[in-house]
Amino acid sequence: MTSISIPSAAEEGAQHAAPSLADPRRASWWVLTVFLTPALAVYVGLTAYPAFRTFYDSFFTIEGLDATFVGLDNYRALMSDETFWVSVRNTFIWSFIAPVLDVVTGLLLALALYAGVPAARFLRVAWFTPVLLSYVVVAILWMWIFNYDWGILNAMLRAVGLGALASSWLGDPNLALGALIVTHAWKWAGFNMVVCLAAIHSLPREVLEASELDNCGWGAKLRYVIVPMLRPTLLNLYILAFIGKMKIFDLVWIMTQGGPLWATETVSTYVYKRAFNWNTFDLGYPSAIASVWFVVVCAAVIILNRLLATRERLEY
Amino acid sequence: MAAMLAERAPLPRFFSRGALALVLGLYTIYTLGPFLWLATMSVRTTAEISADHYAWPKVFHWEQFRIAWVDSDFATYFWNSTIVVVGAVAVVTLLGAAAAHALARYRFRGNRLVYGILFSSIIFPPQITLISLYQILVDYNLYNSLLGLTLVYVSLQLPLTVYLLEGFFARIPQDLFDAAKIDGYGDLEIFRRIVLPIGMPAIATTLILNFIQLWNEFLFAVVLITDPDKRTLPVGIRAFMGDHFQDIGMIATGVMISVIPVIIVYIFFSEKLIRGMTAGAIK
Structure with missing residues (x-):
């Protein structure tokens, strides 16, 4: 670090001394304060404080300006709240299963591009487009696609003589969650594709060439070379998708509002309903749900990291 | 993946190339199609859309x-x-x-x-x-x-x-x-x-x-x-x-x-x- 400055004889003799202030990697507290304070102020004021306040509020019943201390009553009520458990079940189904769909689709698309299909540049841009659309736009589009009377899905089923299968995709409790999962996967497959593609391109070329010299077919190359080497990226993508789905709100809220019959209720939509949508006027109970869910999400991310990433450490 | 495996098997190569192209083409329609549909609807009036949801706009109603x-x-x-x-x-x-x-x-x-x-x-x-x-x-x-x-x-x-x-x-x-x-x-x-x-x-x-x-x-x-x-x-x-x-x-x-x-x-x-x-x- 200090190789540029010419050390004086005295400093040469005092090797044990702490690095001098001339070390360019050191800064005065004043400088650090100037650089870090604004960001930390935003963090403390708009992330840390609200998060603590939500925890704190979860021990109260809060109606307007009146806060009544109720201890653990909110949490006790939560344990026997059937709607809450249904929303937990739906969110878990979505969070654990759907990421597999996202990541596998993304990997297959990336491999197709890597294998050198024509017009790869165009295809990459085309497949990535849904990632950029807002959930509001995606939700509206897919509500139309799933429309019973004129949606493209039912129109196609009727066109090929399978009119009996035409359904009210978002209105049937057995189908609604699946319909939402498909919609969500439509939006996110492109993201997984570009990440996989970038990871494949960054694989050491020698290994891939060696496998080709060994007369290794595509299937074997995929199974024994590419997928094992992409493991850290694929796991990272799985965890990213998992986090995203544990938080899912917008899509559900616009397409089904958690209905029909709570079939698509997620924890996020339930918190929102209890806080701002139902006329219960109590912010304490939804705070308790949010607190529980905060712990669950953080714990799940930590556990997944430990379970899946045995050797490689993940950033998330 | 079948298509990729076939790189080594000469006979079904042509067929599987076609299958791969078909799958990728369908996937492209799947990702871009809804968006293009939306774009066509944005320059059609609701009355026109109700008559046929999938028609190409006859007149482009930019005034929309x-x-x-x-x-x-x-x-x-x-x-x-x-x-x-x-x-x-x-x-x-x-x-x-x-x-x-x-x-x-x-x-x-x-x-x-x-x-x-x-x-x-x-x-x-x-x-x-x-x-x-x-x-x-x-x-x-x-x-x-x-x-x-x-x-x-x-x-x-x-x-x-x-x-x-x-x-x-x-x-x-x-x-x-x-x-x-x-x-x-x-x-x-x-x-x-x-x-x-x-x-x-x-x-x-x-x-x-x-x-x-x-x-x-x-x-x-x-x-x-x-x-x-x-x-x-x-x-x-x-x-x-x-x-x-x-x-x-x-x-x-x-x-x-x-x-x-x-x-x-x-x-x-x-x-x-x-x-x-x-x-x-x-x-």
């Missing part, structure tokens, strides 16, 4: 955009979104870049702790802050104001900004900083005249990513804004749809208005955008 812009308040929503998003992105980039520079460049006790604290909030489910932010903004008279929403947006994008920029700034060679020190640059000058110009590619990526994520943000906007005059585009579209459920043509036009800026950004900056989105996920 004028009607949406002027008569259906989409201009208000558009400018509200613009003010909030541009403000928040500018502030978060500056704050985030300053913090990222300090964390990437200087050694001090607690460096990694500060980084971890700033970064870890990226996994927080939004509800943990949502309800309290609502109360806090009400307390400070920032509820139902664009300024309040802007501040919240800054806090939402801060972790990602610090994460992306710290990673890039840490790779700027230390020699540059040593040379600048010798030339007598102060710490603030180093930030302004070395880090910001050299870091411009990463900063541009962060700007674009933050812009798109905030332009599309819905949950905080719908909770923190109630006044119809202050709605951002996602909230405005959703409200319009609630009031005019049958008016498919006008909804499609409004949706197109919200999508066009994103598409323009994508056309010009697709490489940067994709790089930014992948940066976080590859290790």
Whole structure:
């Protein structure tokens, strides 16, 4: 670090001394304060404080300006709240299963591009487009696609003589969650594709060439070379998708509002309903749900990291 | 995958090439089709759409955009979104870049702790802050104001900004900083005249990513804004749809208005955008 400055004889003799202030990697507290304070102020004021306040509020019943201390009553009520458990079940189904769909689709698309299909540049841009659309736009589009009377899905089923299968995709409790999962996967497959593609391109070329010299077919190359080497990226993508789905709100809220019959209720939509949508006027109970869910999400991310990433450490 | 396996089997090669092309073609229709359908509907009137939902527009009703812009308040929503998003992105980039520079460049006790604290909030489910932010903004008279929403947006994008920029700034060679020190640059000058110009590619990526994520943000906007005059585009579209459920043509036009800026950004900056989105996920 200090190789540029010419050390004086005295400093040469005092090797044990702490690095001098001339070390360019050191800064005065004043400088650090100037650089870090604004960001930390935003963090403390708009992330840390609200998060603590939500925890704190979860021990109260809060109606307007009146806060009544109720201890653990909110949490006790939560344990026997059937709607809450249904929303937990739906969110878990979505969070654990759907990421597999996202990541596998993304990997297959990336491999197709890597294998050198024509017009790869165009295809990459085309497949990535849904990632950029807002959930509001995606939700509206897919509500139309799933429309019973004129949606493209039912129109196609009727066109090929399978009119009996035409359904009210978002209105049937057995189908609604699946319909939402498909919609969500439509939006996110492109993201997984570009990440996989970038990871494949960054694989050491020698290994891939060696496998080709060994007369290794595509299937074997995929199974024994590419997928094992992409493991850290694929796991990272799985965890990213998992986090995203544990938080899912917008899509559900616009397409089904958690209905029909709570079939698509997620924890996020339930918190929102209890806080701002139902006329219960109590912010304490939804705070308790949010607190529980905060712990669950953080714990799940930590556990997944430990379970899946045995050797490689993940950033998330 | 069958197609790829067939690289080694000569006979079914032609067939499987075709199968692969077919699958990829269908997938392309699957991703682009809905969007093109939306685009055609945005220049057709609702009456035309009701007659046939999938017809190509016979007459391009561009006036639909004028009607949406002027008569259906989409201009208000558009400018509200613009003010909030541009403000928040500018502030978060500056704050985030300053913090990222300090964390990437200087050694001090607690460096990694500060980084971890700033970064870890990226996994927080939004509800943990949502309800309290609502109360806090009400307390400070920032509820139902664009300024309040802007501040919240800054806090939402801060972790990602610090994460992306710290990673890039840490790779700027230390020699540059040593040379600048010798030339007598102060710490603030180093930030302004070395880090910001050299870091411009990463900063541009962060700007674009933050812009798109905030332009599309819905949950905080719908909770923190109630006044119809202050709605951002996602909230405005959703409200319009609630009031005019049958008016498919006008909804499609409004949706197109919200999508066009994103598409323009994508056309010009697709490489940067994709790089930014992948940066976080590859290790």
